[in-house]
Amino acid sequence: MASEAGGRHDTAPHAQTGARPLPAGAAAASRPASDAGSAGAKRAPSPLSPAGLVTIEPAGYPVEIELVYAGSNNFICLPIYAADAPCMLHPDAAACLMRAAVAARRAGLTLKIFDAYRPPAAQEVLWRICPNPAYVADPRHGSNHSRGVAVDVTLLDIDGEALDMGTGFDDMREQSHHDRPDLPVAVQRNRHLLLGIMLQAGFVSLPTEWWHYELPGAASYPLLDEEGVLLAE
Numbered sequence: 001m002a003s004e005a006g007g008r009h010d011t012a013p014h015a016q017t018g019a020r021p022l023p024a025g026a027a028a029a030s031r032p033a034s035d036a037g038s039a040g041a042k043r044a045p046s047p048l049s050p051a052g053l054v055t056i057e058p059a060g061y062p063v064e065i066e067l068v069y070a071g072s073n074n075f076i077c078l079p080i081y082a083a084d085a086p087c088m089l090h091p092d093a094a095a096c097l098m099r100a101a102v103a104a105r106r107a108g109l110t111l112k113i114f115d116a117y118r119p120p121a122a123q124e125v126l127w128r129i130c131p132n133p134a135y136v137a138d139p140r141h142g143s144n145h146s147r148g149v150a151v152d153v154t155l156l157d158i159d160g161e162a163l164d165m166g167t168g169f170d171d172m173r174e175q176s177h178h179d180r181p182d183l184p185v186a187v188q189r190n191r192h193l194l195l196g197i198m199l200q201a202g203f204v205s206l207p208t209e210w211w212h213y214e215l216p217g218a219a220s221y222p223l224l225d226e227e228g229v230l231l232a233e
């Protein structure tokens, strides 16, 4: 809603960071991404979970979070995570996420997170419902979400409205693939904007899902079974 930008008058294109101030720690993330894997160590250390994950919260990261699997607004129309499941990432991915979120704000946009760390048990639930390896990782091999190094995102405009990406999150049609010449110009532009923000922050993309980004070499990170991240009953 526009109310999030209330009181804002600097709608000129040179506006640098969007309507809301950056959280503490975000400034450090504006440094170049040349040290993508280790930049997190330069910020004030966040307390890590038992499995070594960082909790991503809007108080510390300039993002919006709607974990779609913590509710029913997903392709199976049922919650998989507990309603209060935290948004978590490996520290390396959290450092890249911070850079991406700051870059988005510089462009007058906000990064919105749909999914991040996913417990292996949740991956098994998803696989039982959708055993399609083009969209859901076989839990025997493990999802990079369960390694804490994958994140599903989109971009919001200055009024908090999602940019048109052509398909919704977890829309398992070919229209969700990158490099689709049949999509409208605005969709092409929006997807490339997200792609650029995420690549410069140190992530890599997946050909089949415009929303999915992960660290290079993601499979080399261990699968993590975070205690206390409960699944929906």
Ligand SMILES: [Zn+2]
Binding pocket: 115, 145, 150, 151, 152, 211, 212, 213
């Ligand atoms: Zn994903």
